[in-house]
Amino acid sequence: MKHLVVLTGAGISAESGIKTFRDADGLWEGHDVMEVASPEGFSKNPELVLNFYNERRNQLLTVLPNEAHKALADLESNFKVTIVTQNVDDLHERAGSTEIIHLHGELLKERSSYNEDDIKPCEKDIFLGDLCENGYQMRPHIVWFGEAVPMIDKAITICETADILVIIGTSMQVYPAASLMNFVPQHVPIYYIDPKPAMVNNQRITIIPETATKGVEQLKLLLNKIN
Structure with missing residues (x-):
């Protein structure tokens, strides 16, 4: 079973009514x-x-988990899924995901x-x-600004074992979370879901310029083709 690592940020919880960080x-x-x-x-x-x-x-x-949270939980039927989130809410847990690392507490x-x-x-x-x-x-x-991120080493180890990386609802601008993409093996495909993507399409990165709920539905179709 392929290891799907998902990095999530405020954008995935925004559709549940939780305001983005700033x-x-x-x-x-x-x-x-x-x-x-x-x-x-x-x-x-x-x-x-x-x-x-x-x-x-x-x-x-x-608030309640939205369809994006639920769809990620559903992916556990076909993949080993680890979610590494910058979010401090428990919406991934409530949606049914079983492996979650909270970087920011x-x-x-x-x-x-x-x-x-x-x-x-x-x-x-x-x-x-x-x-x-x-x-x-x-x-x-x-985890406040200026404090150590205790879970970052575990998150790095997880990323090093990824077969597929998915990034949802984060600009990947806040460090050290932003550095995690660098620890994924070079051959690993990356899918980036964001309505205002901060990355560009290339051979490795597939951009899905949608909200989290719409984007994860498209992601599932793409993953069905490669799984």
């Missing part, structure tokens, strides 16, 4: 991203940051601000004064 003006839900997505921002105003992610978490619990988890390995499930609000067992403030389990 707008054209560089703001995320009206905030400068460094205010709400950096250790410095958390140190300066932890209550603002906690409330920001509480709102994101509450929104996540009101998970919104439905919290962790100690002291010990990054002290991680717990979290579907509730996190408040200032919610402490871990060692007495340190709990925080969202999100």
Whole structure:
């Protein structure tokens, strides 16, 4: 069974009603991203940051996986599928995908601000004064700007074993995630789904200039021809 590695970004969840990471003006839900997505921002105003992610978490619990999420889960019938996502939502899991690597953390988890390995499930609000067992403030389990990406080495290893690479809904501009394509073997075909693609067609890259839901349907037809 061929190994299909799928790199997903905000574009795949946008059709479920989750806003993309930042707008054209560089703001995320009206905030400068460094205010709400950096250790410095958390140190300066932890209550603002906690409330920001509480709102994101509450929104996540009101949305559902879309047809693109479901179609990727369906591909497990014919391929070994590993999803490497920059998204912090759980829509891939809810759609039925079984192998998912979250590069930038998970919104439905919290962790100690002291010990990054002290991680717990979290579907509730996190408040200032919610402490871990060692007495340190709990925080969202999100990889902020300036922090290490713990899952990147695992993601690199996965990409090195790919027979097919699919990129959906990401501009591949945010590092280190953007570097993952470089670890796929040279002979591996790449399919890129995005309504405003940042790459160009070549012998190796097939561009599908569609939204995630439409693009994944086209992808399934193309994969049927080569599988």
